[in-house]
Amino acid sequence: MEITENGFIFSDNKELLQIDSIHHYLSGESYxxxxxxxxxxKRSIENSLCFGIYNDNKQIGFARWITDKATFAWLCDVYxxxxxxxxGLSKKLMSFMIFHPDLQNLRRYQLATLDAHGLYEQFGFSPVxxxxxxxxxxIPDAYSSSTED
Structure with a gap:
């Protein structure tokens, strides 16, 4: 699936994903x-339903769902x-994703957020x-490099 709006492309095509850009954001800018x-x-992307936002052939946004496509989906790595x-790109991305055919009629959609509750509430999310x-x-320090020799 792909839509274009105001010069931005929203797509679920994994071939368009710019892995280095996603890694740069997640490893350096995300909390x-x-x-x-x-x-x-790379492995997380291979095993998830992924979405990208593109502008001028550059990836400027991303989200992925960890899902069995039957009962459950966990939204993560949204930026x-x-x-x-x-x-309004996050809202447009949510609208694009929530109606994806692979995410229909599931029993549970879940996520965790520090600061975007207002966005997700607009799409039906509520406290657990x-x-x-x-x-x-x-495991809070799962990606910290070891200082041991």
Whole structure:
């Protein structure tokens, strides 16, 4: 799928993804994947439903869904480069993704965010019900390089 609006292209075509650009943002600018290795980004993309935003043949945004395409989808790694924020691109990306054929009729759509609650609430996301039932293993420094010799 692909749509063009105001000079921006929104696409789910993995062949268009600019992996180095995605890695640069995630490893250097994101708060959730700081120092993530390039190989890890490549593997995550290979195993996810991915979406990109492009302008003048440059990738300026990204998001991916970890999904079985039947019951569950986890939205992650969502970003729009700072020079392009405030143009409604995140909202357009969400609209594009939420109606994707592979994401219909699932039982649960989930995500975690530090600061974009207002955006996601517009698309039906709300705080987790029964958070006491949720569990996780969290490894906060998973991508930190070891200083041991």
């Amino acid at each position: 959730w994947a700081k120092n993530i290795p390039l190989d890890t980004v 729009v480069e700072s020079a392009h924020r405030g143009k 019900q029964n958070p006491e039932r949720q569990m996780a293993i969290v």
